[in-house]
Amino acid sequence: MGNFLAGKVIAVTGAGRGIGRAVALAAAREGARVVVNDYGVATDGTAPSSEVAEAVVKEIEAAGGEAVAVADDISTMAGGQRVVDTAVGAFGRLDGVVCVAGILRERMLFNMTEEEWDPVIATHLKGTFTVFRAAAAVMRRQRSGTLIGFTSGNHQGSVSQANYSAAKGGIISLVRSAALGLHKYGVTANAVAPVARTRMSANVPMELAGMGSAEDVAALVVYLLSDRAAEEGITGQVYSVAGAKIAVWAQPCELRSAYASGGWTPETIAEFLPGAVGVDPMRMLSQLSAMEEAARGGARPNAQ
DSSP: OOOTTTTOEEEEETTTSHHHHHHHHHHHHTTOEEEEEOOOOOTTSOSOOTHHHHHHHHHHHHTTOOEEEEOOOTTSHHHHHHHHHHHHHHHSOOOEEEEOOOOOOOBOGGGOOHHHHHHHHIIIIIHHHHHHHHHHHHHHHHTOEEEEEEOOGGGGOOSSBHHHHHHHHHHHHHHHHHHHHHGGGTEEEEEEEEOBOOTTTTTOSSEETTOBOHHHHHHHHHHHHSHHHHHTTOOSOEEEEETTEEEEOOOOOOOOOOOOTTOOOHHHHHHHIIIIIOOOOOGGGGGHHHHHHHHHHSOOOEEO
């Protein structure tokens, strides 16, 4: 057992398997008392089971740590509140939440149904909001705490996961909003974009460069939950971790601009926009042909 998170209470959603489980176990090893939340569903969000969360609690306890299980669905306000209430009720405080829970329902945009869109947005984006919202109220009173959301490199866009990509982009904006709104209360908020072997990444139609393990991701999360990260003022950031590589994503900003003294018309925009303002090349477009070729031949192209 380490002491990087000694005395802290950490809640982790989606903690029954994969990265969430690795985060929960790593936090416990570093001295945290852990709330293990997992609705216990399949990757598409079906067949819930409370046994998944309870099994991780038993692992933590067997190693000498303290943990409690919450099998609630965090896509509901009551479920998110229950995670936070359980932490405060069992351990008296809440120092960090890590929102890993997610599902996949893949479909091309022109075929995607409401039943494929809504649950993915609800689990990823609303599920992060429900926990953040309840935790922020506690942390504001404590004047300390850390919120961590899980995003993905797919927030840039995806061929067949518009629902997932939209949710992951929303989580980044939610994290940045939390960082801005809670800064004066001593609360930080950051996002992690993992590249790791999990059941959700198993069917990605390309080889992800630098594919790492769930434990690599957990190490970064533990640091972001620690006092050392807070003392460095790390907030409002998006970090990706892929095996041996950790990277920080740029903050949104304007690249180029142009001005029209007499106001814009379609004609003046046609004159100025292509040359003076231009475009920011969409890097993922260059990967499409490789992805299509892989789908035809059974190989998986490499994605940087």
